[in-house]
Amino acid sequence: MDNARQVASEAAAQIADRLGGGFAATVVLGTGWDDAFAELGELEAQIPTTELAGFPATRVEGHGGTVGAVAAGDRRLLVYRGRVHLYEGNSAAAVSHGVRAAAAAGCEAAVLTNAAGGLRPHYRVGAAVLISDHLNLTGASPVEGTEWGTDRFVNLVDSYSPRLRALAAEVAPGTPEGVYAGLRGPHFETPAEIQMLRSMGADLVGMSTVLEAIAARHCGMETLGVSLVTNLAAGMSDEGPSHQEVLDAGAASGTAVGRLLRGVIDRL
Numbered sequence: 001m002d003n004a005r006q007v008a009s010e011a012a013a014q015i016a017d018r019l020g021g022g023f024a025a026t027v028v029l030g031t032g033w034d035d036a037f038a039e040l041g042e043l044e045a046q047i048p049t050t051e052l053a054g055f056p057a058t059r060v061e062g063h064g065g066t067v068g069a070v071a072a073g074d075r076r077l078l079v080y081r082g083r084v085h086l087y088e089g090n091s092a093a094a095v096s097h098g099v100r101a102a103a104a105a106g107c108e109a110a111v112l113t114n115a116a117g118g119l120r121p122h123y124r125v126g127a128a129v130l131i132s133d134h135l136n137l138t139g140a141s142p143v144e145g146t147e148w149g150t151d152r153f154v155n156l157v158d159s160y161s162p163r164l165r166a167l168a169a170e171v172a173p174g175t176p177e178g179v180y181a182g183l184r185g186p187h188f189e190t191p192a193e194i195q196m197l198r199s200m201g202a203d204l205v206g207m208s209t210v211l212e213a214i215a216a217r218h219c220g221m222e223t224l225g226v227s228l229v230t231n232l233a234a235g236m237s238d239e240g241p242s243h244q245e246v247l248d249a250g251a252a253s254g255t256a257v258g259r260l261l262r263g264v265i266d267r268l
């Protein structure tokens with residue numbers, strides 16, 4: 001067994017021990033998604049991820065760093081509040097470890113959320129956008145050095161499940177879709193970089209999710225990606241993006257986007 005798989009099974013055994021099992025899906029709540037948590041269901045138990053094998057400390061303000069069991073109707077969810085980022089100096093393996101641990105704990109679907117800058121002038125700050133595809137511009141892969149699954153040359157076509165996107169559109173008709181460009185950060189982009197990203201086909205820009213989505217596909221999980229547009233990307237408004245603006249947009253829209261997630265979960 002390779003190391004990533006070994007550590008994921010260790011974490012999954014600890015999750016089973018402390019939070020139980022029978023999880024239908026894992027949900028990763030990114031920056032700005034804290035207020036969505038209450039909409040998912042009833043929290044049954046929760047632990048700091050640092051008490052589980054393989055998780056580094058998370059340090060960014062607005063990132064909780066816990067994993068909990070949540071009852072959403074008759075389904076159980078494994079919910080991460082806060083995630084591990086490359087920009088904290090972590091490896092691609094560490095960034096995708098939570099998703100791998102969830103797969104090892106039996107989750108068949110992954111709902112990955114994030115805060116993103118919008119590259120389309122018609123995106124409203126505070127609105128949810130369904131990720132239709134991504135540009136992985138991190139220069140990293142969670143598959144490197146692993147032998148997880150049967151296929152190291154992972155097929156990423158339809159990584160963001162058309163079925164789950166259709167369920168989300170049923171819950172919230174008219175929710176736009178977009179291509180998410182994942183960069184390493186933690187600096188925001190320059191206006192020139194945003195122009196470049198737009199010409200490459202990006203609609204959203206952020207510093208997470210892409211490695212987790214690759215790992216989820218590698219582990220055979222069906223993935224839904226949802227971005228909360230927290231700001232217009234650099235050069236598109238008078239002010240540049242700021243972390244406070246990202247947190248404020250999350251606080252203003254968390255409840256509504258949380259309901260969207262719960263609606264999809266009810267239809268899984």
Ligand code: HPA
Nearest residue numbers: 115116117205206207241
């Ligand atoms: N750029 C990168 N990451 C982000 C942004 C942005 O504008 N907004 C929220 N996360």
